[in-house]
Amino acid sequence: MNDMTQTKVRRGTLDATGDGDIGGMRQRIDEIDQAMMSLWRERARLSGRIGAARLAAGGTRLVLSREQQVLRRFREGIGSEGVQLALLLLRAGRGPL
Incomplete structure (x- = not known):
């Protein structure tokens, strides 16, 4: 193991199996989380609009x-x-x- 690899292992950014870079995978998880939060907000807005339209038309909540x-x-x-x-x-x- 070279010095750079040893440093990455100590910092927890190198997968112990050598299959990949934990830091890169965590970054991708963060990107996915951001997309999920954005989609969550969009879905909640749309659902709220549907509910309001349904109520305005005399339907159920x-x-x-x-x-x-x-x-x-x-x-x-x-x-x-x-x-x-x-x-x-x-x-x-x-x-x-």
Whole structure:
């Protein structure tokens, strides 16, 4: 191991298996997190607008069948953690019940 590699290992930026650079992977995770937060805000805005339009048209505040579709899609796509994520997304768009 050369001096630079030893320094990276001590700093925790080099994957111990040698498969890649932890710092680079963490940077990519940060980029993904930023995109997810942006998408979260956009989704909440759109969902809020849909709810407001539905109420203005005399409809209900929420549509349970639609929420069930979202929950099912996330469960099938991610698993049990997906349900928790979907519940958070739904709440962000409609607010607490």
